[in-house]
Amino acid sequence: MGSSWGHAAARLDPETIDEHDRWGRRCSARRCVEPATHVTSYRYVTGRAGRVSWAERRVCDSHAARFAQRYQVEIGAAPAQAGPRPVDGALPALYRGELRRVQGHPAGGWWLSLARAGRGGLASWTVPEFTAASGAGLDEAVHAADVFLARSRMLVAQEGWQHAGERATATLVPVTDTPAWRGISWACTVACSPDALGKATWYLERQLAAEFAPLREPLGNTGMDLHRAVRTAQRYLERTGWTLAGEWTSSGQVAVVHANPPARPAATRPAAAPAAAATPTLSSGLGRPPAGRRPAPLHTPVR
Numbered sequence: 001m002g003s004s005w006g007h008a009a010a011r012l013d014p015e016t017i018d019e020h021d022r023w024g025r026r027c028s029a030r031r032c033v034e035p036a037t038h039v040t041s042y043r044y045v046t047g048r049a050g051r052v053s054w055a056e057r058r059v060c061d062s063h064a065a066r067f068a069q070r071y072q073v074e075i076g077a078a079p080a081q082a083g084p085r086p087v088d089g090a091l092p093a094l095y096r097g098e099l100r101r102v103q104g105h106p107a108g109g110w111w112l113s114l115a116r117a118g119r120g121g122l123a124s125w126t127v128p129e130f131t132a133a134s135g136a137g138l139d140e141a142v143h144a145a146d147v148f149l150a151r152s153r154m155l156v157a158q159e160g161w162q163h164a165g166e167r168a169t170a171t172l173v174p175v176t177d178t179p180a181w182r183g184i185s186w187a188c189t190v191a192c193s194p195d196a197l198g199k200a201t202w203y204l205e206r207q208l209a210a211e212f213a214p215l216r217e218p219l220g221n222t223g224m225d226l227h228r229a230v231r232t233a234q235r236y237l238e239r240t241g242w243t244l245a246g247e248w249t250s251s252g253q254v255a256v257v258h259a260n261p262p263a264r265p266a267a268t269r270p271a272a273a274p275a276a277a278a279t280p281t282l283s284s285g286l287g288r289p290p291a292g293r294r295p296a297p298l299h300t301p302v303r
């Protein structure tokens, strides 16, 4: 590393400090185990080409103070919290779906590809985990696609699939935008389970109904208990525009609440379809919530 300049130090906002703490991220100074509460940064020049790089570290109160004194800089205030609301990227969006036969494949498999609607261009991609039974005809492949898309992406074909030879296309809308499911609250569950490496980790899982895979949000794995996990989950839901539809209830180390996702912005809503065509007809029967789908509430309110 060559010379460095442009030193700065600032306090992190409380939300970020709390997040570092929940994931056990500590001060990055050697051998320091204090909580990370500040960010220090500087620019430096590397190599013969004189490339300017920028580095930042998360450090504790005392290491931030030491840095500020050494480089004669003032410690800046935490950035204001009010910013644009983060978008809940896990929620489904509008897509175009296309099913076509795999060319030159003896087993006669099917390819399912998706494209974000309204983006134009060539932004489409194949969904590798989709499979239809070997030797399946177009109708069977469409049925398999319906079940797959509902389960894994919460998407349904708005007006069914348009068949054209060995190919079918559909406009896919989020299940939550269909009349049958709109306004139905999701079961939000906070619980602890091992992560991929076996470390006990708290998660928020949101599930509309058993036939749809849940959305999973990791909350933390250090210094956590149910109470802190619920507080974190609640802040996450509020920040991303979800509305609680009741009180948290808990049983053992599991807490549950019902909540509604944010309304989709009007601009990306599909053009209002005639009422008759608006209810997707699904051979798999996924277009309608089954009666009595709401899970029984647990007891013991969490406070």
Ligand SMILES: [Zn+2]
Residues within 6 Å of the ligand: 027, 028, 029, 032, 033, 034, 059, 060, 061, 062, 063
């Ligand atoms: Zn430190």
